[in-house]
Amino acid sequence: xxxxxxxxxxxxxxxxxxxxxxxxxxxxxxxxxxxxxxxxxxxxxxxxxxxxxxxxxxxxxxxxxxxxxxxxxxxxxxxxxxxxxxxxxxxxxxxxxxxxxxxxxxxxxxxxxxxxxxxxxxxxxxxxxxxxxxxxxxxxxxxxxxxxxxxxxxxxxxxxxxxxxxxxxxxxxxxxxxxxxxxxxxxxxxxxxxxxxxxxxxxxxxxxxxxxxxxxxxxxxxxxxxxxxxxxxxxxxxxxxxxxxxxxxxxxxxxxxxxxxxxxxxxxxxxxxxxxxxxxxxxxxxxxxxxxxxxxxxxxxxxxxxxxxxxxxxxxxxxxxxxxxxxxxxxxxxxxxxxxxxxxxxxxxxxxxxxxxxxxxxxxxxxxxxxxxxxxxxxxxxxxxxxxxx
Amino acid sequence: xxxxxxxxxxxxxxxxxxxxxxxxxxxxxxxxxxxxxxxxxxxxxxxxxxxxxxxxxxxxxxxxxxxxxxxxxxxxxxxxxxxxxxxxxxxxxxxxxxxxxxxxxxxxxxxxxxxxxxxxxxxxx
Numbered sequence: 001x002x003x004x005x006x007x008x009x010x011x012x013x014x015x016x017x018x019x020x021x022x023x024x025x026x027x028x029x030x031x032x033x034x035x036x037x038x039x040x041x042x043x044x045x046x047x048x049x050x051x052x053x054x055x056x057x058x059x060x061x062x063x064x065x066x067x068x069x070x071x072x073x074x075x076x077x078x079x080x081x082x083x084x085x086x087x088x089x090x091x092x093x094x095x096x097x098x099x100x101x102x103x104x105x106x107x108x109x110x111x112x113x114x115x116x117x118x119x120x121x122x123x124x125x126x127x128x129x130x131x132x133x134x135x136x137x138x139x140x141x142x143x144x145x146x147x148x149x150x151x152x153x154x155x156x157x158x159x160x161x162x163x164x165x166x167x168x169x170x171x172x173x174x175x176x177x178x179x180x181x182x183x184x185x186x187x188x189x190x191x192x193x194x195x196x197x198x199x200x201x202x203x204x205x206x207x208x209x210x211x212x213x214x215x216x217x218x219x220x221x222x223x224x225x226x227x228x229x230x231x232x233x234x235x236x237x238x239x240x241x242x243x244x245x246x247x248x249x250x251x252x253x254x255x256x257x258x259x260x261x262x263x264x265x266x267x268x269x270x271x272x273x274x275x276x277x278x279x280x281x282x283x284x285x286x287x288x289x290x291x292x293x294x295x296x297x298x299x300x301x302x303x304x305x306x307x308x309x310x311x312x313x314x315x316x317x318x319x320x321x322x323x324x325x326x327x328x329x330x331x332x333x334x335x336x337x338x339x340x341x342x343x344x345x346x347x348x349x350x351x352x353x354x355x356x357x358x359x360x361x362x363x364x365x366x367x368x369x370x371x372x373x374x375x376x377x378x379x380x381x382x383x384x385x386x387x388x389x390x
Numbered sequence: 391x392x393x394x395x396x397x398x399x400x401x402x403x404x405x406x407x408x409x410x411x412x413x414x415x416x417x418x419x420x421x422x423x424x425x426x427x428x429x430x431x432x433x434x435x436x437x438x439x440x441x442x443x444x445x446x447x448x449x450x451x452x453x454x455x456x457x458x459x460x461x462x463x464x465x466x467x468x469x470x471x472x473x474x475x476x477x478x479x480x481x482x483x484x485x486x487x488x489x490x491x492x493x494x495x496x497x498x499x500x501x502x503x504x505x506x507x508x509x510x511x512x513x514x515x
Contacts, residue, residue: 055452056427249426249453320474322430322450345429345452352430374448 016161020047027072028164028227041248044137046073049247058246059253059347062213066170066238067246071219072227075139076163077132077146081154084130086290088122091149093273093298094281095288101126104191104210107281108273109134109142110294114301115269116276118142119261121210123193131159135263149293164227168234169217169254172241177218179237180230183207185218200233202226212251214258214388253347256354259314259385265325266312266341266355274301275357277312277385309360310338314385317352317371319378328372329356329380337362340371349387356382391486392416398461398504401513405485406461408499415461416489417449417480420514426451428480433469433491440464440493442503447490449480462500464493 017025024040024047033040038049048070051058061067081087089097094107103124109117118138123131134142143158150156168177174185180200185207188194193208199220206221222230235243252262261267267276272294274282284299301309317323323343331337338358346353362369365384370377392414398406403421407414422428430450440446440460447458469491473479480488505513 050453051426054427253452320430321432322455324455345450347452 022047025073027070028224029070029072029231032228032231038247043073043248044135046136048073050249051247052245055249055253056347058244058250061242061244062170062215062246062250062254063348064170065242065244066168066172066176066217067244067250068231068234068238069167069169069246069251070165070227070231071167071251072164072224073136074160074165075132075134075136075142076159076221077134077139077143078157078159079130079132079146079154080128080157083127084154085124085127087150087154088130088132089288089290090292091146092122092292093283093294095283095290096122096124097290099124100192102192102194104193104208106191106278108267108278109145110273110282110292110298111269112293112297114272114274114294114297116263116267116271116273117145117269119263119267119273119278119281123206123208125195137264162224164222164224164230166220166222166227166231166234167211167213167217168220168238169211169213169215171216172238172243173215173217176234176238176241176243177207177220180233181207185209188218200230200237202230205230212258212260213254214260215254250347253344256342256344257346257348257387259387261312261355262342266357271310271341271357272298272301274298275310275312277355306360310357311360311363312341312355312357313363313365314383314387315340315343315354315356315369315371315380316383317378317380318368319376319380321373321376321378322352323354323371323373323378323380325354329358330370330372330377331362332368332370334370334377337369346387353383353387355385392489394485395507397485398501398506399510399513400459400461400504402459403514404458404461406501406504408501411495411497411499412467412492413462413464413495413499414489414492416484417458418510419484421456422481422484422488425449425454425456428477431473431477431480431490433473434466436466436469438466440466442500449490458490460493461504462493462495464495466491467494468492 040047092107118134120134183197188209197205197207199205208219211217327340329338343354367382392407403418432447434446442463444460
């Protein structure tokens with residue numbers, strides 16, 4: 001770790017946010033939240049709402065109509081150099097070399113032991129300029145990690161404080177967004193984006209067809225100071241479509257039903273991306289020529305016997321209750337085989353469901369298991385995380 | 391329907407309606423507002439014996455779980471089975487149809503450690 005410069009760089013990175021009286025960082029919508037009297041909470045050091053009205057209402061509106069999320073706490077890091085893409089290919093788990101300009105790709109970033117440092121999306125503007133979007137709790141860690149691996153090939157800038165981020169999600173998302181922009185939204189396919197678009201009269205917006213809800217929709221990277229303005233205009237434009245403001249609580253239930261991982265729950269430095277359920281974003285052997293931190297460890301891990309591996313599966317409770325992260329999972333003989341990493345009551349399906357991290361030998365789909373829900377052992381079944389596709 | 395002004399309260403935001411030697415217990419409108427949509431309620435079995443302050447179950451929202459504690463010692467004489475299929479009743483009518491359980495108490499009900507409405511209102515500030 002390049003500590004001398006590291007300390008200065010981190011000070012510059014951290015110092016740029018406004019904070020509330022508890023030291024929590026404010027997103028561009030903070031004053032709006034206070035004015036509306038919405039309950040705010042500490043989310044990875046940011047002051048954000050869990051809900052505007054009710055998690056179920058916000059969740060259902062996303063599946064049926066359209067919602068807006070303030071995700072300005074997400075990080076943005078820009079990497080520039082003669083071959084910025086090749087540099088990044090050398091520090092992430094997915095093979096990112098062959099993506100097109102204006103294409104985005106999901107990947108893990110791993111440490112030398114293969115542990116997950118973050119899961120994030122890489123946006124390729126062109127071969128020389130690429131932007132990554134780490135999770136809000138990880139952007140300083142990822143920034144330092146990239147600099148540690150930078151031998152001068154690239155310039156790395158943290159732009160987290162420059163960009164707000166609004167997610168507009170749901171079957172009517174495109175219809176509503178189209179009312180405030182001339183951008184040809186049909187031309188933007190999934191996991192692709194356009195830069196320098198004009199949205200709600202604001203220039204310099206990145207429009208990306210990405211999201212964390214399992215529905216169609218867009219993420220708008222907005223100049224920080226214009227985020228509130230764009231939010232207001234989208235809210236107005238979406239009135240007829242029944243647009244609803246949504247927050248962190250619904251974001252979590254939506255992504256759970258969609259089978260998407262959450263760093264800190266399903267992935268961590270102790271849970272590698274293969275066992276954490278995002279093995280599709282980990283390329284080893286023939287699938288990726290370049291080396292990256294953790295590649296050998298992950299290759300070795302994949303080669304282990306099933307008895308020495310863990311795997312992430314979906315579950316549904318068949319008895320009464322709700323299973324939460326951290327609850328122990330037992331096989332039907334009562335032996336402990338792992339734990340719940342994500343768990344909630346699904347607003348769309350009404351079932352108590354989520355993900356478990358368990359011994360691979362005990363992980364057959366359809367197997368009956370037990371989950372320790374406080375004092376009771378509640379029966380459950382191992383399923384695929386494909387609830388939205390059934 | 392429990393009369394908000396004439397029941398007792400605990401610092402865990404439960405209301406306690408005394409009817410002779412039976413008490414009926416639920417959670418307050420304040421608690422319901424803090425919790426959000428109730429999605430699951432776990433209640434004890436009829437005939438379970440509870441000490442005062444013993445944990446007897448839980449009420450869950452999408453994002454959180456709160457334990458429930460017996461306000462006084464007694465034996466569970468009834469539980470609100472409607473909450474199993476319709477937990478949202480707690481949000482809709484916390485003092486009425488959203489009641490949780492009834493306890494049969496031996497002798498006089500000891501309300502000395504419970505709050506009256508005025509004290510509860512002061513407690514929630």
